[in-house]
Amino acid sequence: QKEVEQNSGPLSVPEGAIASLNCTYSDRGSQSFFWYRQYSGKSPELIMSIYSNGDKEDGRFAAQLNKASQYVSLLIRDSQPSDSATYLCAVRGYSTLTFGKGTMLLVSP
Amino acid sequence: KAGVTQTPRYLIKTRGQQVTLSCSPISGHRSVSWYQQTPGQGLQFLFEYFSETQRNKGNFPGRFSGRQFSNSRSEMNVSTLELGDSALYLCASSLMTAPNTEAFFGQGTRLTVV
Numbered sequence: 001q002k003e004v005e006q007n008s009g010p011l012s013v014p015e016g017a018i019a020s021l022n023c024t025y026s027d028r029g030s031q032s033f034f035w036y037r038q039y040s041g042k043s044p045e046l047i048m049s050i051y052s053n054g055d056k057e058d059g060r061f062a063a064q065l066n067k068a069s070q071y072v073s074l075l076i077r078d079s080q081p082s083d084s085a086t087y088l089c090a091v092r093g094y095s096t097l098t099f100g101k102g103t104m105l106l107v108s109p
Numbered sequence: 110k111a112g113v114t115q116t117p118r119y120l121i122k123t124r125g126q127q128v129t130l131s132c133s134p135i136s137g138h139r140s141v142s143w144y145q146q147t148p149g150q151g152l153q154f155l156f157e158y159f160s161e162t163q164r165n166k167g168n169f170p171g172r173f174s175g176r177q178f179s180n181s182r183s184e185m186n187v188s189t190l191e192l193g194d195s196a197l198y199l200c201a202s203s204l205m206t207a208p209n210t211e212a213f214f215g216q217g218t219r220l221t222v223v
Binding site for chain 2 (some may be wrong): 049096
């Protein structure tokens with residue numbers, strides 16, 4: 001059973017702070033890793049993909065992957081109230097995309 | 110470039126009825142996956158299609174079925190609806206089924222069974 005685990009939150013941070021979201025996965029054969037943002041009542045939106053160990057940055061977002069520890073994280077710098085959403089971690093091996101249940105992030109003004 | 114289009118956006122059905130949902134992927138994408146999202150269970154995988162062939166199937170009863178057409182459009186069908194089938198049904202479009210392939214979601218169809 002492939003599992004993707006996330007802390008459900010909510011994670012509360014003040015505006016301008018760094019939000020750190022974490023994800024662990026059970027399948028060592030996993031090859032690609034994704035972060036999606038989902039606003040309440042909306043569909044998930046892809047914000048970051050990472051395929052190899054190390055760091056990847058895209059604007060205010062930064063992902064880090066550690067395959068040895070089976071761990072992937074997402075940092076959101078200079079958090080804004082508009083970042084308040086549920087963040088879903090997704091992992092793919094050679095088959096399907098498996099999602100965690102998401103971490104709710106609340107950014108207070 | 111048009112995104113993933115799901116129709117209808119909202120549906121209300123009665124227990125015992127059946128329903129068909131439609132998904133048109135991004136132009137050029139040949140893989141379509143379907144997910145069920147409920148507050149308690151999160152996103153659960155239903156099935157994945159590539160070039161009209163079902164490549165993977167999730168752990169759902171046989172009442173849930175799907176198909177993909179030659180133009181990559183996909184439909185999923187749920188027969189003999191139950192109250193527990195009330196959920197947001199999401200379709201994701203990918204270029205292919207390879208590991209390093211990004212998936213993009215449609216707006217979803219919200220199904221309510223009464």
